[in-house]
Amino acid sequence: MTDFERFVAIDWSGAGTEDTAADLAAVLATRGPDGWDFELLEPSKPRRTRWRRREMRERLAELLAPDEPRTLVAVDSGFTYPYGTARALLDEPTETPWRDLVRHLARAYAEHGTARAAARAVNDAADGPGPFRFNDSRNDCRFYTGHQVGYFRQVEMLAPQVISTFYMGSGAAVGFHTITFLAAVDELIDRRERDEVDFQVWMHEAFDADDAHHLLAECYPSLFDGVRKELEDTRPDLNAHERDAMACARWLVETQESGELADYFEPRESPVGRRSDCSWTEQLAFEGWILGVPWPT
Template identity: 30%
Template sequence: MSGFTAYVGVDYSGAATVHDRLPGLAAYRAAPGEEPRRVRPAKGGNWSRAELHRWLAEQLAAEPTIAGLDFAFAFPEGYFRRYHLPDWDAFLVDFRHHWPTDAPGVTVEACRPGNPRTGSPDELRLCERWTPAAKSVFRFDVQGAVAKSAHAGLPWLARLRRKQSGTVHFWPFDGFRPTPGKSLAVEVYPALFKRRFHPDGRNDHQQDAYAVARWLAETDTHGFLPRYLQPPLTSEETDTALREGWILGVS
């Protein structure tokens, strides 16, 4: 095993504002050898994005945790070239400036008209081209679209990066090999795992988060996690992934 003592799965939502409680937000946490349990806000009910990210930051700081988050951590390489962004950290700063969706009262929809930072719905990252069903981060307004989640989640990821770069390894941007002793934040695509586990009354959002937490825990327990953290990429593909990011489990 890798030394993680907690495994977190998060199903994400880019709806409404940061303080709205959303049924599309769900989190599950597992400890080694235990069934994942649903994590709820202190006041009960559904999470808001602001509450969820506060809890996640505390969890990552409290113990060695691997957290799988269901939104894109970066955009296709063409986006980096268009806007002259040298690396992921520059991307995060620039993105939050143009899409301040972590600010009170701001929605993804309100930021869309005329926004100078965007892309074409047919643009895909390398990891998305390696999957049969992943959609572009620029494809809004279609069934199964992930664009809103990405555009709502990235500013929070930037906050986490600023505050906890010393305690959290952001995979793969800090390297494909995790830093010993640090928590690990990874991008996931729950569709890769969710059918392996019976839903047992969980709704779709809860099942996605549950499946991620359980897959992370079981994969680590069986000693297979290092295999997924080192996908079979060429040197050129690795350089691309260090900017675009990668989906854990895609190989």
């Protein structure tokens, strides 16, 4: 696999609106003459210390421009849902289920303004109980049994402590992040169609990392607890979100330098969590994978 020249690690946010000050952090890793440099990205507006998601969308578009060095952007956010979700939520059958579901959720988010409101609207429009779980419906399984959709993706069944992208109740939840980030992806894909950016989303659009100039990948900092704990001692200046982004960036650099990163981009099939109504490549193209979770051996 061709090496990446830069890494961007983002701890995404799902709270509030696009213009709300968010608990969002991003680290840019670049190769310098004396090794890799790690830069904590900051908002461009003077005196502003916290990112707005709208600003981060613009910064991402700059980083993913066609003439920028080859970059892997790793984001702490869900990129999708279990196989069958598009079939259950979209009005018409589609040959591009992941892309069409992304567009569907992005439109709901644009109309309703927050991830919570968008998810409730999707639930209300569903045929029967909807997919997103809030505190008042956290144990309602009828969407999954009624549509034969799992609560977890295949990769989530293999990774401890991963939370379903459907969950939006109290406590730790990635459901909010997932909707707001997929709205950002939808905008980036529109920009790509205008040749403003040059990227693909792994594995939804590109199975082979070398097929893309820039690459977007799902990546959870909780996989790298050792790096995070080390940063607590060595970088006390970082807050929790900055530390998560830095841990992802550090892991990506160290794994590429050791020659092990390519193996994380080489799919190996497992019977755990496999759907019987589609091919494995179809399931992967919709469900994706979390970069950093080893492929089954």
